[in-house]
Amino acid sequence: MLFISAVRASRVLHHCMLQSVMRAPMCFFDTTPMGRTLNRFGKDIDVVDIQIPLNFNGGIDCLLQVLSSIIIISVTNPVFIAAAIPIGLIYLFIQKLYIGSSRQLKRIESVTRSPIYNHFSETLNGTSTIRAFCAQEFFIGQSNVKVDLNQNTFFCPY
Known part of the structure; x- marks a missing residue:
């Protein structure tokens, strides 16, 4: 479910970003370097596609391990x-x-x-x-x- 949600969120984010750039006035393209626009697209999609699901999954695993360790240690040694x-x-x-x-x-x-x-x-x-x-x-x-x-x-x- 986590990765399916990430793909869906990435698709929506990319669509919204593309619509915003396509509807931007010409002065936006005159003042904003192409590299900055590509950078924003690439970085934001990378974060939603890869980093958020992996960090969320790792965070949940770490939280459960820490809580179980604290509970076990506290019970055995108050x-x-x-x-x-x-x-x-x-x-x-x-x-x-x-x-x-x-x-x-x-x-x-x-x-x-x-x-x-x-x-x-x-x-x-x-x-x-x-x-x-x-x-x-x-x-x-x-x-x-x-x-x-x-x-x-x-x-x-x-």
């Missing part, structure tokens, strides 16, 4: 409850810090992903010109720089 409460409070504090940092990293990743799609789209449109001037290595290098910048949000470069 002193555990006294130690679990302060640890839980510390966990909540750390979680608040993590959520803010994670949100900022996702914003940075999204901002640095759009130039990759834009550069790729422009490169495909200008392939014959790039070959005519033997500038393949230059464009490959530019693409690598943009991908490296995007990956810095996931991996520390040092």
Whole structure:
């Protein structure tokens, strides 16, 4: 049911997004790079198709495992409850810090992903010109720089 619902939601989301883009005024296409539009379509559909169902399924599994473990440990060793409460409070504090940092990293990743799609789209449109001037290595290098910048949000470069 979860995956069927995800496919249905993805279909509805894609249809609504496509309708919105097709009905957008021409000034939208003049001011918005093609890479940004492709980025939004690709990322949103990826999230609905893949990430939400897997995260939901993993979250339910993890929740059930943690609850069953806590119940079993609490029944066999009641002193555990006294130690679990302060640890839980510390966990909540750390979680608040993590959520803010994670949100900022996702914003940075999204901002640095759009130039990759834009550069790729422009490169495909200008392939014959790039070959005519033997500038393949230059464009490959530019693409690598943009991908490296995007990956810095996931991996520390040092």
